[in-house]
Amino acid sequence: MTASNQTDIDAMLTAMLAPPTRPGDRAFTLQVERANDAQAAYARARARFWRSFAFEALAVGALLAALWLLSSAPLLAPLAGSTHWGLAPPLLLILLLWFGVQRWRSA
Template structure:
Protein backbone atom coordinates (compact mmCIF):
# COMPACT_ATOMS: atom_id res chain seq x y z
CA UNK A 1 0.00 0.00 0.00
CA UNK A 2 1.16 3.45 -0.74
CA UNK A 3 0.90 6.45 1.49
CA UNK A 4 -2.10 7.79 -0.45
CA UNK A 5 -3.90 4.45 -0.07
CA UNK A 6 -3.38 4.60 3.67
CA UNK A 7 -4.70 8.14 3.75
CA UNK A 8 -7.78 7.13 1.74
CA UNK A 9 -8.36 4.15 4.05
CA UNK A 10 -8.08 6.39 7.11
CA UNK A 11 -10.45 8.95 5.57
CA UNK A 12 -13.00 6.25 4.63
CA UNK A 13 -12.68 4.66 8.07
CA UNK A 14 -13.41 7.97 9.74
CA UNK A 15 -16.30 8.78 7.37
CA UNK A 16 -17.96 5.37 7.63
CA UNK A 17 -17.45 4.78 11.34
CA UNK A 18 -20.64 4.67 13.37
CA UNK A 19 -21.26 7.73 15.48
CA UNK A 20 -20.02 7.56 19.04
CA UNK A 21 -23.03 7.33 21.31
CA UNK A 22 -24.05 5.40 24.39
CA UNK A 23 -25.59 1.96 23.92
CA UNK A 24 -29.35 1.51 23.89
CA UNK A 25 -29.92 -0.48 27.09
CA UNK A 26 -33.69 -0.72 26.64
CA UNK A 27 -33.27 -2.27 23.18
CA UNK A 28 -30.75 -4.75 24.55
CA UNK A 29 -33.14 -5.76 27.34
CA UNK A 30 -36.00 -6.24 24.83
CA UNK A 31 -33.80 -8.41 22.62
CA UNK A 32 -32.65 -10.53 25.57
CA UNK A 33 -36.25 -11.01 26.73
CA UNK A 34 -37.28 -12.02 23.22
CA UNK A 35 -34.44 -14.54 23.03
CA UNK A 36 -35.41 -15.98 26.44
CA UNK A 37 -39.08 -16.19 25.40
CA UNK A 38 -38.22 -17.98 22.17
CA UNK A 39 -35.98 -20.44 24.03
CA UNK A 40 -38.78 -21.14 26.53
CA UNK A 41 -41.24 -21.67 23.67
CA UNK A 42 -38.84 -24.05 21.94
CA UNK A 43 -38.45 -26.07 25.17
CA UNK A 44 -42.24 -26.20 25.60
CA UNK A 45 -42.73 -27.37 22.03
CA UNK A 46 -40.12 -30.11 22.46
CA UNK A 47 -41.90 -31.29 25.63
CA UNK A 48 -45.23 -31.22 23.79
CA UNK A 49 -44.00 -33.29 20.85
CA UNK A 50 -42.27 -35.83 23.12
CA UNK A 51 -45.47 -36.22 25.11
CA UNK A 52 -47.51 -36.38 21.92
CA UNK A 53 -45.32 -39.15 20.49
CA UNK A 54 -45.38 -41.13 23.73
CA UNK A 55 -49.16 -40.92 24.08
CA UNK A 56 -49.69 -41.74 20.40
CA UNK A 57 -47.57 -44.87 20.83
CA UNK A 58 -49.51 -45.76 23.97
CA UNK A 59 -52.81 -45.39 22.15
CA UNK A 60 -51.48 -47.48 19.27
CA UNK A 61 -50.53 -50.20 21.74
CA UNK A 62 -53.97 -50.05 23.34
CA UNK A 63 -55.64 -50.32 19.95
CA UNK A 64 -53.49 -53.31 19.06
CA UNK A 65 -54.44 -54.90 22.38
CA UNK A 66 -58.14 -54.20 21.68
CA UNK A 67 -57.84 -55.76 18.27
CA UNK A 68 -56.14 -58.85 19.66
CA UNK A 69 -58.66 -59.14 22.48
CA UNK A 70 -61.64 -58.66 20.18
CA UNK A 71 -60.41 -61.45 17.94
CA UNK A 72 -60.05 -63.93 20.83
CA UNK A 73 -62.61 -66.68 21.34
CA UNK A 74 -63.28 -65.54 24.88
CA UNK A 75 -64.54 -62.11 23.83
CA UNK A 76 -66.08 -63.17 20.51
CA UNK A 77 -69.68 -62.72 21.78
CA UNK A 78 -68.89 -59.12 22.75
CA UNK A 79 -66.95 -58.37 19.60
CA UNK A 80 -69.65 -59.29 17.15
CA UNK A 81 -69.23 -60.83 13.71
CA UNK A 82 -66.73 -58.27 12.41
CA UNK A 83 -64.38 -58.64 15.42
CA UNK A 84 -64.62 -54.89 15.99
CA UNK A 85 -67.89 -54.61 17.93
CA UNK A 86 -66.14 -53.71 21.17
CA UNK A 87 -63.37 -51.56 19.72
CA UNK A 88 -65.16 -48.51 18.19
CA UNK A 89 -66.64 -47.19 21.45
CA UNK A 90 -63.33 -47.71 23.24
CA UNK A 91 -61.48 -46.12 20.33
CA UNK A 92 -63.76 -43.10 20.56
CA UNK A 93 -63.09 -42.76 24.29
CA UNK A 94 -59.33 -43.02 23.70
CA UNK A 95 -59.41 -40.51 20.85
CA UNK A 96 -61.44 -37.99 22.88
CA UNK A 97 -59.12 -38.39 25.84
CA UNK A 98 -56.06 -37.97 23.65
CA UNK A 99 -57.45 -34.92 21.85
CA UNK A 100 -58.54 -33.31 25.12
CA UNK A 101 -55.24 -33.78 26.90
CA UNK A 102 -53.22 -32.52 23.95
CA UNK A 103 -55.45 -29.49 23.43
CA UNK A 104 -55.26 -28.49 27.09
CA UNK A 105 -51.51 -29.02 27.18
CA UNK A 106 -51.07 -26.83 24.09
CA UNK A 107 -52.85 -23.84 25.69
Protein backbone atom coordinates (compact mmCIF):
# COMPACT_ATOMS: atom_id res chain seq x y z
CA MET A 1 0.00 0.00 0.00
CA THR A 2 2.86 2.39 0.62
CA ALA A 3 4.27 1.70 -2.82
CA SER A 4 1.06 2.84 -4.45
CA ASN A 5 0.86 5.82 -2.13
CA GLN A 6 4.49 6.72 -2.89
CA THR A 7 3.83 6.48 -6.63
CA ASP A 8 0.85 8.80 -6.29
CA ILE A 9 2.90 11.31 -4.32
CA ASP A 10 5.72 11.13 -6.90
CA ALA A 11 3.26 11.68 -9.76
CA MET A 12 1.63 14.58 -7.93
CA LEU A 13 5.02 16.23 -7.19
CA THR A 14 6.14 15.72 -10.78
CA ALA A 15 3.00 17.39 -12.06
CA MET A 16 3.28 20.28 -9.59
CA LEU A 17 6.99 20.94 -10.16
CA ALA A 18 6.98 20.59 -13.94
CA PRO A 19 7.63 23.83 -15.82
CA PRO A 20 4.56 25.30 -17.48
CA THR A 21 4.06 24.29 -21.05
CA ARG A 22 4.10 27.36 -23.21
CA PRO A 23 5.79 28.40 -26.43
CA GLY A 24 9.24 29.98 -26.27
CA ASP A 25 9.62 33.74 -26.36
CA ARG A 26 11.29 34.24 -29.74
CA ALA A 27 11.55 38.04 -29.40
CA PHE A 28 13.41 37.73 -26.09
CA THR A 29 15.76 35.15 -27.56
CA LEU A 30 16.56 37.44 -30.50
CA GLN A 31 17.12 40.37 -28.14
CA VAL A 32 19.58 38.35 -26.04
CA GLU A 33 21.41 37.15 -29.17
CA ARG A 34 21.70 40.74 -30.43
CA ALA A 35 23.00 41.88 -27.05
CA ASN A 36 25.61 39.11 -27.10
CA ASP A 37 26.68 40.06 -30.63
CA ALA A 38 26.93 43.73 -29.66
CA GLN A 39 29.01 42.87 -26.61
CA ALA A 40 31.38 40.74 -28.71
CA ALA A 41 31.73 43.51 -31.31
CA TYR A 42 32.47 46.03 -28.54
CA ALA A 43 35.12 43.73 -27.06
CA ARG A 44 36.78 43.36 -30.48
CA ALA A 45 36.73 47.12 -31.09
CA ARG A 46 38.14 47.78 -27.64
CA ALA A 47 40.99 45.32 -28.15
CA ARG A 48 41.72 46.86 -31.56
CA PHE A 49 41.77 50.34 -29.98
CA TRP A 50 44.22 49.37 -27.24
CA ARG A 51 46.56 47.62 -29.71
CA SER A 52 46.54 50.69 -31.94
CA PHE A 53 46.95 53.03 -28.97
CA ALA A 54 49.94 51.05 -27.67
CA PHE A 55 51.58 51.16 -31.10
CA GLU A 56 51.03 54.91 -31.42
CA ALA A 57 52.30 55.52 -27.87
CA LEU A 58 55.46 53.56 -28.69
CA ALA A 59 55.92 55.61 -31.86
CA VAL A 60 55.56 58.90 -29.98
CA GLY A 61 57.93 57.63 -27.29
CA ALA A 62 60.48 56.68 -29.92
CA LEU A 63 60.22 60.13 -31.50
CA LEU A 64 60.65 61.78 -28.10
CA ALA A 65 63.68 59.62 -27.35
CA ALA A 66 65.16 60.41 -30.77
CA LEU A 67 64.71 64.16 -30.26
CA TRP A 68 66.19 63.94 -26.78
CA LEU A 69 69.18 61.91 -27.98
CA LEU A 70 69.79 64.22 -30.92
CA SER A 71 69.61 67.32 -28.78
CA SER A 72 71.98 65.92 -26.18
CA ALA A 73 74.57 64.42 -28.55
CA PRO A 74 77.91 66.23 -28.15
CA LEU A 75 78.63 65.97 -31.85
CA LEU A 76 75.41 67.77 -32.80
CA ALA A 77 75.33 70.21 -29.89
CA PRO A 78 77.03 73.05 -31.82
CA LEU A 79 74.60 72.60 -34.71
CA ALA A 80 71.47 72.25 -32.61
CA GLY A 81 71.97 75.14 -30.22
CA SER A 82 69.40 75.96 -27.55
CA THR A 83 66.51 76.40 -29.98
CA HIS A 84 66.52 72.79 -31.16
CA TRP A 85 64.94 71.45 -27.99
CA GLY A 86 62.69 74.50 -27.87
CA LEU A 87 61.00 73.38 -31.10
CA ALA A 88 60.37 69.82 -29.90
CA PRO A 89 57.25 70.43 -27.73
CA PRO A 90 55.25 72.21 -30.46
CA LEU A 91 56.25 69.58 -33.01
CA LEU A 92 55.23 66.79 -30.64
CA LEU A 93 51.96 68.58 -29.92
CA ILE A 94 51.22 68.71 -33.66
CA LEU A 95 52.10 65.01 -33.93
CA LEU A 96 49.86 64.09 -30.99
CA LEU A 97 46.99 66.14 -32.42
CA TRP A 98 47.44 64.38 -35.75
CA PHE A 99 47.25 60.98 -34.00
CA GLY A 100 44.14 62.16 -32.15
CA VAL A 101 42.44 63.30 -35.36
CA GLN A 102 43.28 59.97 -37.02
CA ARG A 103 41.80 58.14 -34.05
CA TRP A 104 38.64 60.30 -34.14
CA ARG A 105 38.16 59.82 -37.88
CA SER A 106 38.50 56.02 -37.65
CA ALA A 107 35.92 55.71 -34.85
